Amino acid sequence: SQQGEEDPQALxxxxxENATMNCSYKTSINNLQWYRQNSGRGLVHLILIRSNERExxxxxxxxxxxxxxxxxxxxxxxxxxxxxxxxxxxxDAWNSGYALNFGKGTSLLVTP
Amino acid sequence: xxxxxxxxxxxxxxxxxxxKIECRSLDFQATxxxxxxxxxxxxxxxxxxxxxxxxxxxxxxxxxxKFLINHASLTLSTLTVTSAHPEDSSFxxxxxxxxxxxxxxxxxxxxxxxxxxxx
Numbered sequence: 001s002q003q004g005e006e007d008p009q010a011l012x013x014x015x016x017e018n019a020t021m022n023c024s025y026k027t028s029i030n031n032l033q034w035y036r037q038n039s040g041r042g043l044v045h046l047i048l049i050r051s052n053e054r055e056x057x058x059x060x061x062x063x064x065x066x067x068x069x070x071x072x073x074x075x076x077x078x079x080x081x082x083x084x085x086x087x088x089x090x091x092d093a094w095n096s097g098y099a100l101n102f103g104k105g106t107s108l109l110v111t112p
Numbered sequence: 113x114x115x116x117x118x119x120x121x122x123x124x125x126x127x128x129x130x131x132k133i134e135c136r137s138l139d140f141q142a143t144x145x146x147x148x149x150x151x152x153x154x155x156x157x158x159x160x161x162x163x164x165x166x167x168x169x170x171x172x173x174x175x176x177x178k179f180l181i182n183h184a185s186l187t188l189s190t191l192t193v194t195s196a197h198p199e200d201s202s203f204x205x206x207x208x209x210x211x212x213x214x215x216x217x218x219x220x221x222x223x224x225x226x227x228x229x230x231x
Contacts, residue, residue, distance in 0.1 A: 033220075035222075040203070040225075040227070041224060041225065042118070042205055042222045042223055042224040042225045043156075043205065043207075043222040044222075045220070045221065045222075088155060088156070090220075099146055099158055099161055100146070100156075100158070100207075100220055101158065102148075102155045102156040102157075102158075103155060104154070104155045105154075105155050107153075
């Protein structure tokens with residue numbers, strides 16, 4: 001069943017601005033991951049953060065995890081038009097066999 | 113990173129026919145593959161977990177006789193949509209877990225998806 005809930009559902013910003021997307025989940029997790037999906041394409045893994053981690057960076061991406069609030073955020077700094085895509089958070093649990101539950105996603109539009 | 117190949121990328125079929133979608137892990141062995149379904153502008157919904165050499169585990173509400181999954185080898189899983197109907201039209205995505213025991217354990221690699229259109 002779907003666990004993650006992202007907000008906002010849609011976000012429109014200009015190039016150079018930062019984009020922040022949030023994700024909340026309901027049950028205990030092992031990992032939380034963020035994926036990107038361009039329209040009609042498969043998913044690209046962006047970053048994985050484990051339940052015992054609080055923050056992780058990868059290039060222009062910064063992910064935070066607050067297990068007490070069951071929430072995570074994805075920050076994209078200095079956005080580019082090429083960042084336009086849908087972003088999903090996904091969680092798995094210790095007993096899920098690595099199956100992921102995806103949130104509804106945030107549709108990000110970056111205009112030049 | 114690990115590569116997962118999915119074929120075909122697009123398929124159009126007539127109502128009542130069956131369609132097979134293949135998912136291959138190209139440079140690693142995947143004991144477990146997952147099949148997801150995605151409707152337009154919606155999230156991915158897990159359909160089933162495919163384990164090599166055993167029966168797939170289906171999520172609640174997914175008809176196992178409708179969506180046949182076979183995981184005959186460590187690099188190939190297939191999803192067959194039997195007697196397809198227009199409501200089966202969707203984007204089907206497979207993924208495979210890269211279970212290395214290392215820092216990226218649990219990371220899933222996704223195929224490019226297969227868009228099925230049933231007329």
